[in-house]
Amino acid sequence: MTDGLTPTQVAAYLEASCAQIESELNALGNDGAWHPAPGEWCANEVVGHLVEAEKRGFAGRIRHFLTEDHPNTHAWNQNEVEKQRGDCARLTSSLWMEFMGARHASVELVRSLSEADLARSGTHPKVGELFVRDLIHEWIHHDRNHIKQLLAIAQERVWPHMGNAQGFKGE
Secondary structure, three states: OOOOOOHHHHHHHHHHHHHHHHHHHHHHHHHOOOOOOOOOOOHHHHHHHHHHHHHHHHHHHHHHHHHOOOOEOOOOOHHHHHHHHOHHHOOHHHHHHHHHHHHHHHHHHHHHOOHHHHOOEEEEOOOEEEEHHHHHHHHHHHHHHHHHHHHHHHHHHHHHHOHHHHHHOOO
């Protein structure tokens, strides 16, 4: 088993996520509100979720753990929050700016974490005790899951226009 990542390494991953997300959003252009299927999130909604996860699930929880001794933290209904945000109807560039503002502050937070900070924790109602160390690693995993979702949206967007090249699926 390898050692965990340092806050500096985690910050680099968080910044790399930004570059990947920005590239996909730029490529989608005006198609940020395009849905791959009924009930599935569009790219705008994915980015809106990343904003909320930044505020509520990662940086928000870390700040909470740093200011209180072993606090209880709360779960949140991602789909309900997305409905309230209405990101599908927003300009993709506006969502990108909101995400970048939150992410910039988060990268600075992560870079500032000491070894003692990494050992602080709180309790989540679903998963139990969470350490700051756990959250910063899960943050990278979470980002990559949603980057894969953005890539899948682009694949679904072009699929109907591939004609006979659809026969190459899997190659």
